[in-house]
Amino acid sequence: MKKENIEKGAKFLLAAGLVLAGIGHLTFLRKEFQAQVPNWVPLTKDDTVLLSGLVEIAMGTALLLAPKKYEKPVGLIAAGLFIAVFPGNIAQYQNKISAFGLNTDSRRFARLLFQPVLVFWALKSSGNLNRRIVK
Template structure:
């Protein structure tokens, strides 16, 4: 039961983080998030930030509220989001765009290693527990 409680807490924390980030996309951090949108995205940067913010809020809510039978799917979709936005982190690094305190090449480079952690977190906190006998 302890593992389930840890996974639940991790899932809720990740969901709350996504909801907070999504709200930031729509309000107080809109401009900084635009710094992460690669130039090759065919949408306006602001539109991309708004749409991704809405997705983050929806996925964050799903991580917190989804019934147990859907948690694995929500985790995989959340991991997919983290993979899909990774080019934005690369773009921020390669174009030397400062945002969110990432104002040096070293900080922007180190940020790249956090994305796989988010992918793992989404998958691990939502996967079905293995039944042991």
Template structure:
């Protein structure tokens, strides 16, 4: 089993709580902001996408906080989720949609550079990055 440090453990919990907070925002106090990140090409109702992605974020956040034995898998899934929602951040930038205080092209562009940080945070804090480096694709077995 891949060991993680206390700092990684704390980082994993903080990321999990952040996802629970963001997911709760999808369903409540930030619900009007999130449609700005739903690309026009998504063939579902925008509000449905916001609600479903909020539910997924809450579930992933809780998994980061509470799942221990399969935390590497959780890290891989959370990192994949961050990659899958990245087109929404790009859509907000390309379509010049104001939301979350991102009301300039520069602010929306800078936001794009934080998504890879979230991916790496998920992989590093769960030990998934170390598992991939030491085991390669065998981490999936």
């Protein structure tokens, strides 16, 4: 299988996951996502969830539809999104908030370990990590 096809497939899966998560923010997973919003966020929990859902839908759509010349910047923005929500994941672990089946410290901690994978996935599938360091 060609490397390019693997990257396209990975980007499609990431984009689909973002769109689905965004739809979940707006509808059937709204309460679960509200439970994860740290108290220090200046917006209401519901506003935070709704806005982040719209951002995830937009990000997933951009990953799918961006012209080739915007592929790398969109991937960087997606990676930035995953970094931006990481403090919420840390707060979920620190405050022992159960949501999405993450009802033990070990599960919440495992979730923390997955976040860098999402950052890498966004960068790799958008061609941001394809540069050779040594020729």
